[in-house]
Structure formats: structure tokens, C-alpha cells
Amino acid sequence: MKSLDKIYGIIITSDRNTQIEILSRLKESYHLTGFMKSLYTVSNDVIKKGLQIDLLSMCDGFKNRGIFTNEIAMKLSAMTNNLGLTEIVSLDNLVLDLENELSLRQADKLVHDLLIMKRDEKLNKTKFENLINNLEFNSVKKNIQSNTDIMFNILEDHDQAKVGNFQGTKLGYNCLDKVILLEDIDVMVVGARPAMGKTAWGISTMLELANQQKNVLFFALEMSQKQVMRRIMGYLSEVDTNKIKYGEMNSSDIENIHTSMLYDCLNHIRVIEGSKSINTITSDILELNRSFKIDVVIIDYIQKIIPISNRSRYEQVTEISNGVKLLSQNLKIPVIALAQLSRDSSRTGKRPSLPDLKESGEIEQDASIVSFLHRPEYYGEDQLITGESSLNKCEFITAKNREGSIGIQVMDIDLKISKFVG
Numbered sequence: 503m504k505s506l507d508k509i510y511g512i513i514i515t516s517d518r519n520t521q522i523e524i525l526s527r528l529k530e531s532y533h534l535t536g537f538m539k540s541l542y543t544v545s546n547d548v549i550k551k552g553l554q555i556d557l558l559s560m561c562d563g564f565k566n567r568g569i570f571t572n573e574i575a576m577k578l579s580a581m582t583n584n585l586g587l588t589e590i591v592s593l594d595n596l597v598l599d600l601e602n603e604l605s606l607r608q609a610d611k612l613v614h615d616l617l618i619m620k621r622d623e624k625l626n627k628t629k630f631e632n633l634i635n636n637l638e639f640n641s642v643k644k645n646i647q648s649n650t651d652i653m654f655n656i657l658e659d660h661d662q663a664k665v666g667n668f669q670g671t672k673l674g675y676n677c678l679d680k681v682i683l684l685e686d687i688d689v690m691v692v693g694a695r696p697a698m699g700k701t702a703w704g705i706s707t708m709l710e711l712a713n714q715q716k717n718v719l720f721f722a723l724e725m726s727q728k729q730v731m732r733r734i735m736g737y738l739s740e741v742d743t744n745k746i747k748y749g750e751m752n753s754s755d756i757e758n759i760h761t762s763m764l765y766d767c768l769n770h771i772r773v774i775e776g777s778k779s780i781n782t783i784t785s786d787i788l789e790l791n792r793s794f795k796i797d798v799v800i801i802d803y804i805q806k807i808i809p810i811s812n813r814s815r816y817e818q819v820t821e822i823s824n825g826v827k828l829l830s831q832n833l834k835i836p837v838i839a840l841a842q843l844s845r846d847s848s849r850t851g852k853r854p855s856l857p858d859l860k861e862s863g864e865i866e867q868d869a870s871i872v873s874f875l876h877r878p879e880y881y882g883e884d885q886l887i888t889g890e891s892s893l894n895k896c897e898f899i900t901a902k903n904r905e906g907s908i909g910i911q912v913m914d915i916d917l918k919i920s921k922f923v924g
Contacts, residue, residue, distance in 0.1 A: 505599040511581040674710025677911040677924035684836040693841040694875040702920035712767035716797040723806035736919040738762035779808040780825030803840035827868040872902035
């Protein structure tokens with residue numbers, strides 16, 4: 503059996519957590535034939551749907567893609583036959599074999615491309631560097647540390663945190679500094695009903711992060727890139743975005759806009775528009791990450807992600823939520839996913855809480871942090887939960903925090919320029 507066949511044999515016969523771990527170590531570029539490429543895609547589809555990879559779910563996956571044959575069933579079955587203990591315990595060596603094979607193929611391609619460029623007299627420094635940069639050098643063999651080493655690393659992180667060097671990402675709001683610290687595999691969900699300022703908070707947070715020189719990728723799934731950029735211009739220049747839209751700016755406003763174009767934070771943000779599935783989102787991140795090292799991903803909003811299956815809406819959102827979590831785990835990039843709450847949820851009380859996400863698949867279970875935006879002013883209430891005036895204020899409700907505190911923080915808002923301050 504070839505290394506990749508053996509690895510998939512191990513995957514099919516393992517528990518779901520092990521399957522996720524092994525799949526995260528595989529690259530699409532290891533899969534050369536049409537069957538193996540489809541095998542990789544179907545395996546990820548099964549995991550994203552929250553299912554266990556086995557012969558039945560894999561066959562169903564191939565059927566859903568319209569490419570199932572008896573030959574494929576036989577190939578899948580053969581992968582689990584004669585799989586000995588030696589293969590199971592030598593998984594690291596099998597994956598290393600794949601990495602070595604990939605390196606050899608890349609070396610052959612590099613030599614081939616260099617010879618052609620040299621022959622055609624098209625080789626220069628820039629093209630040579632581009633060829634080198636396009637190679638994949640990242641080893642998938644993970645460094646295995648002892649428990650003691652990990653504990654010492656945690657103590658080192660603690661010492662760094664004492665002097666202000668936190669091993670994670672702060673959102674940029676003073677009121678949340680002691681509440682939320684995003685780590686590499688965290689998914690943070692921020693839910694809100696319509697008109698609460700969900701997108702405005704996402705844009706404000708993107709710019710707060712960019713001001714910390716964090717590279718942020720913003721997926722605008724219901725707005726155009728131009729609409730998002732207009733809000734960014736409003737935030738940076740403090741010019742009402744409606745004045746920009748309707749041609750009502752004065753000379754001072756235009757001067758402020760021109761000044762905002764020079765701000766360094768613009769170099770740290772990228773906005774991608776249009777409908778996306780979790781697979782295309784992942785592909786976009788991988789492609790952009792080569793030239794723009796991404797620190798945080800923001801998705802506006804999670805229910806707008808295109809589902810792969812045609813199941814019930816609950817199951818579709820569960821599939822999407824699982825996919826976002828896998829994305830964060832596999833790419834080691836924290837994700838902030840905005841979520842739309844139904845207007846009907848206000849019938850049980852105006853202030854949102856975790857039960858309002860119950861109809862939205864497994865979003866709550868997959869998220870490390872769940873927060874809500876609530877504006878009492880919108881409902882005609884004069885006071886916040888703290889007793890202070892609700893005018894131009896938002897309650898930021900942290901309802902779930904896997905490694906932190908929960909509670910309510912008050913933020914100042916100006917929705918005309920998409921700005922939150924706290």
C-alpha cells in the first residue's frame with residue numbers, strides 16, 4: 503500500500519477526533535490522481551457535516567458529488583484491508599514520506615522552470631525569487647513536546663503577560679482587555695438582532711486590530727467591497743457615511759477623507775466580497791496568506807455562508823459552524839464570526855442571551871467566546887442595565903467565555919461612522 507492509502511486506511515478506522523487531527527496534517531497537494539483529490543474533498547465534507555468518516559459516509563459523500571462507482575467502493579474498502587499495527591503506529595513516518603515526495607516533485611518542477619526561463623532568457627532576480635516563494639516548505643510533522651515542556655511554556659507566557667506581552671490578540675477596546683484575549687484556534691461569535699450595529703462593530707473591530715498592526719481579512723458576505731470601504735472612510739475621517747454616499751460633503755470633510763487615506767492601518771486590512779462557502783473562504787485565506795500574513799479573520803455574517811448540503815437549515819448552520827471551527831483549528835488563525843439573531847428572539851426579552859442561538863445549529867458549542875450587542879435605546883429604553891443613559895450606548899454582553907469572565911461592558915457608539923469605543 504502507498505503511504506497516502508495507508509493514511510486514509512488509518513483515518514477510516516479511527517475515532518472522529520483522530521480523523522480531524524490527521525486530516526489537518528494533510529495538504530491538497532499530496533493528492534495527485536482524480537480519485538485521491540476527490541477522496542480528500544469528500545473526507546473534509548464528511549467532517550464539516552459533523553459526521554464520522556467510515557465506509558458508509560464516504561460512499562454517501564461520493565454519491566452526493568455524483569461520482570460514486572463500484573470501483574470507488576472497492577478502493578475505499580481496500581484501504582482498510584491488511585492494515586497492520588506497524589502502519590498505525592508509524593503515522594508520522596507516513597506523513598513525512600508524503601512531505602518528502604512533495605519536496606522531490608517541487609525540486610523537479612523548479613529545475614524544469616529554471617531551465618526554460620534560462621533558455622528563453624527570461625530569468626531574472628524577481629522571477630527566481632517568485633519561483634522559490636511558491637514552494638511549500640512547511641513540514642507537517644508536528645513537534646511533540648513533553649507535558650513538562652508545555653507547562654514551562656505556559657509559565658513563560660505568564661511572565662511575558664506580566665510585562666504586557668500577551669500571547670494572543672486583544673480586540674483594541676479598553677473595556678474588553680481583561681475579558682477577551684483571542685488565541686490562535688479561537689472562534690468568537692458576536693450575535694445581534696437587526697439594527698444593533700453588527701456590521702459596524704465588525705468594521706470598528708477590524709480597524710482597532712489594524713491599528714495594533716494586526717493583519718485582518720474581512721469577508722463581506724452581504725455587502726460590496728465599496729460599501730465596506732465607505733464605512734471605513736467614515737470611521738477614519740469621522741465623516742457621516744451618508745454624506746459621502748449622497749454627495750453632501752463640504753471641503754473640510756473631503757480634506758479629512760484625503761488625510762485618512764494616508765493612515766497605516768489601511769495597509770493591514772483586506773476586504774473580500776461576495777457569496778462564499780466554507781471551502782472557498784478557506785481557499786481565499788490560504789491564497790492571500792502567502793503574501794499577507796493573516797492574524798485575524800472576520801466573517802460578516804456566519805449564516806450568509808453558503809452551505810454544502812441540502813439538509814434542514816439547522817443542520818446547514820451546524821455544518822457551517824463546524825467548518826468555521828475547523829478552519830480556525832487547521833490554519834491557526836482566530837476567527838470572529840458575526841451572527842444574525844432573529845427578530846422573534848426579542849419576544850422572550852429584549853436583552854439577548856445564549857438560548858437565542860439555539861435555533862442556529864451548533865454555533866454556541868463550536869465557539870470559544872459568544873457575545874451579543876444590545877442597544878436599549880433602539881427599544882425606547884432610557885437606561886442601560888447599569889442605570890446610566892442609553893443614548894448612543896451599546897451593551898456588549900459576553901455570555902460564554904471558555905477561558906475568561908462573562909458579563910456586560912458598556913461601549914459608546916456612533917453608527918453614522920461605524921465606530922465603537924470602549
